[in-house]
Amino acid sequence: MQKTALATLIVAASSLWLTACLDSSSSSSDKTVTPPGETAPATRVLVKPYLQNPTDDAISVIWFTDTQVPGELVVEGVGRFASTPELVEALGYGDSEIAYIHGEKNMGDIHAEVADGQAPALPYRHLVRVEGLSAATRYDYEVRQPGSETAMTAQFTTAPAIGERASVRFLAMSDMETEPESTGKTVAWGASAAAGGGDKLATDTATYDRQYPVDQTTGYRANIQYAMERQPDFWLIAGDLVEKGGRQLDWDEFWRHAAGEWSDFASRTPIFPALGNHENYWHPEGGSYSPPAVMRSYDKWNSYWELPRNYGTDERYEKRYYRVDYGPVTLITLDSSNGDDSDPLKDTNLAIDGVQSRVPDFNRGSEQWNWAASELADAQARGQVIFVQFHHTPFGTGVHSLPSGSAGIASNEDSQSGQPMRIYHELFERYGVTAVLAGHDELLEYVEIDGVHYWDVGFAGDGLRGPGYAPTTDYVPFDQLPAQAQASHWSAHGDAPEIWNGNQLIDGGKHYGFLEVEVRPSDGQDYEVVMTPRYAFPLMDEQGAATGEFAHRQYNKVVRVAVER
Numbered sequence: 001m002q003k004t005a006l007a008t009l010i011v012a013a014s015s016l017w018l019t020a021c022l023d024s025s026s027s028s029s030d031k032t033v034t035p036p037g038e039t040a041p042a043t044r045v046l047v048k049p050y051l052q053n054p055t056d057d058a059i060s061v062i063w064f065t066d067t068q069v070p071g072e073l074v075v076e077g078v079g080r081f082a083s084t085p086e087l088v089e090a091l092g093y094g095d096s097e098i099a100y101i102h103g104e105k106n107m108g109d110i111h112a113e114v115a116d117g118q119a120p121a122l123p124y125r126h127l128v129r130v131e132g133l134s135a136a137t138r139y140d141y142e143v144r145q146p147g148s149e150t151a152m153t154a155q156f157t158t159a160p161a162i163g164e165r166a167s168v169r170f171l172a173m174s175d176m177e178t179e180p181e182s183t184g185k186t187v188a189w190g191a192s193a194a195a196g197g198g199d200k201l202a203t204d205t206a207t208y209d210r211q212y213p214v215d216q217t218t219g220y221r222a223n224i225q226y227a228m229e230r231q232p233d234f235w236l237i238a239g240d241l242v243e244k245g246g247r248q249l250d251w252d253e254f255w256r257h258a259a260g261e262w263s264d265f266a267s268r269t270p271i272f273p274a275l276g277n278h279e280n281y282w283h284p285e286g287g288s289y290s291p292p293a294v295m296r297s298y299d300k301w302n303s304y305w306e307l308p309r310n311y312g313t314d315e316r317y318e319k320r321y322y323r324v325d326y327g328p329v330t331l332i333t334l335d336s337s338n339g340d341d342s343d344p345l346k347d348t349n350l351a352i353d354g355v356q357s358r359v360p361d362f363n364r365g366s367e368q369w370n371w372a373a374s375e376l377a378d379a380q381a382r383g384q385v386i387f388v389q390f391h392h393t394p395f396g397t398g399v400h401s402l403p404s405g406s407a408g409i410a411s412n413e414d415s416q417s418g419q420p421m422r423i424y425h426e427l428f429e430r431y432g433v434t435a436v437l438a439g440h441d442e443l444l445e446y447v448e449i450d451g452v453h454y455w456d457v458g459f460a461g462d463g464l465r466g467p468g469y470a471p472t473t474d475y476v477p478f479d480q481l482p483a484q485a486q487a488s489h490w491s492a493h494g495d496a497p498e499i500w501n502g503n504q505l506i507d508g509g510k511h512y513g514f515l516e517v518e519v520r521p522s523d524g525q526d527y528e529v530v531m532t533p534r535y536a537f538p539l540m541d542e543q544g545a546a547t548g549e550f551a552h553r554q555y556n557k558v559v560r561v562a563v564e565r
């Protein structure tokens with residue numbers, strides 16, 4: 001009874017304040033966000049400010065609150081910009097999600113602030129695009145949100161001019177698959193058989209049931225801490241950001257890590273995301289990859305990102321594939337979610353109906369393929385250093401690198417195979433793509449074919465897998481790789497054997513991490529590209545228990561490429 005009365009009072013106060021605020025802003029061009037003498041209603045910042053769509057003269061800052069109170073972005077030396085909050089209904093919750101947060105097993109203690117039986121508030125989005133900035137310049141900024149005490153200061157940096165011979169450093173990772181259930185839950189951690197004299201593609205049978213020493217939330221948090229220390233210009237996420245793209249709790253968990261209580265990495269580092277299968281997945285009223293599930297997931301995706309346009313024939317193709325130019329670097333992001341539904345050999349997800357769900361095909365002759373070919377040709381003609389990201393690794397050895405088909409994993413076929421994306425190799429070779437960043441197999445894995453360097457960077461914070469799908473099947477699709485890929489193959493599973501001192505791991509093995517990519521001008525018009533896989537190593541005591549401390553390390557696999565222009 002008391003609670004209801006209080007809620008009514010807050011709503012009444014809030015609408016009074018809003019009226020006052022709107023009146024003042026319409027009567028004055030120099031907007032004051034908080035009218036003198038008024039106090040803004042208590043406002044929670046649901047997602048802290050994060051950066052999007054940087055160019056050489058502009059950048060966007062986005063944040064979310066639980067009230068419609070306008071905030072203000074202050075960019076030092078540039079000016080003050082009021083926000084216009086917009087209610088985003090796509091970011092709502094299903095009944096099962098509301099039940100979860102009030103249940104006994106709310107693993108991540110997410111939304112503990114919400115009163116019994118209530119749903120978390122629908123969010124308001126604040127999006128401010130700042131223009132007229134100088135290229136390659138760092139700015140301090142602050143978001144002031146009336147009604148909130150949350151401190152929100154950070155820096156952003158604009159891109160160098162397109163084609164400028166500047167150094168650029170970025171990070172790539174994927175498959176963090178955030179969900180509140182990741183707290184307290186560890187993943188299987190099978191070791192390579194190489195250390196015991198076995199095959200590097202095999203799994204040591206004694207480690208089939210072994211679990212990683214820290215849970216997924218702890219591992220991903222440690223990974224982000226390391227990533228922040230590297231101060232990259234931008235942050236690629238090659239898909240599977242969240243466990244369920246249609247589940248709001250999983251997106252809330254994503255932002256706790258990226259721009260919330262656990263870090264402000266995205267407040268200082270723009271994210272360029274690619275959709276994974278998980279961003280097409282789940283509906284609270286049922287259906288995993290059903291059209292309503294895919295559409296709901298996309299609506300959430302669309303609400304969070306602001307990305308360059310592709311001008312596709314369907315507005316729902318926007319933000320699924322796009323091009324970014326950042327100084328000497330061109331990044332092409334593709335959507336590998338769904339191919340040709342009539343032919344499993346040309347499809348990466350046999351459950352998605354691309355027409356009903358309005359997901360673009362990627363095959364030869366499709367709108368997306370033609371777009372990619374033309375953008376790659378243009379980037380090459382301008383002498384750019386080209387990178388491509390998409391979710392489904394095309395040349396891997398994990399479960400999703402099994403041949404595409406519906407016979408089941410035990411019969412060595414996968415219904416979400418990355419193999420159909422191999423058709424793009426022809427374009428990547430022709431247009432001089434330096435590296436392809438993908439995930440989905442959740443190994444840290446590398447191959448080189450015809451000068452194109454392929455990475456699976458799916459080791460951000462979920463699975464730490466090895467080849468094949470041990471112990472369900474001992475088939476490893478290594479023999480499906482082209483000869484050059486077999487010759488150049490490297491993986492954390494097989495090529496970084498664990499080194500133990502009794503029960504204590506000293507070094508080696510599979511851990512959570514990211515790939516760092518540095519692009520540096522070298523002689524003449526050339527560039528040097530250095531790619532370094534890095535990982536957060538969980539320190540152990542002599543009994544083998546994680547101490548909670550992490551060492552920041554790199555794998556002994558640094559790939560240096562001379563890019564001639």
Ligand SMILES: [Fe+2]
Pocket residue numbers: 175177240440441442458
């Ligand atoms: Fe994944």
Ligand SMILES: [Fe+2]
Pocket residue numbers: 240276277278391439440441
């Ligand atoms: Fe995936």
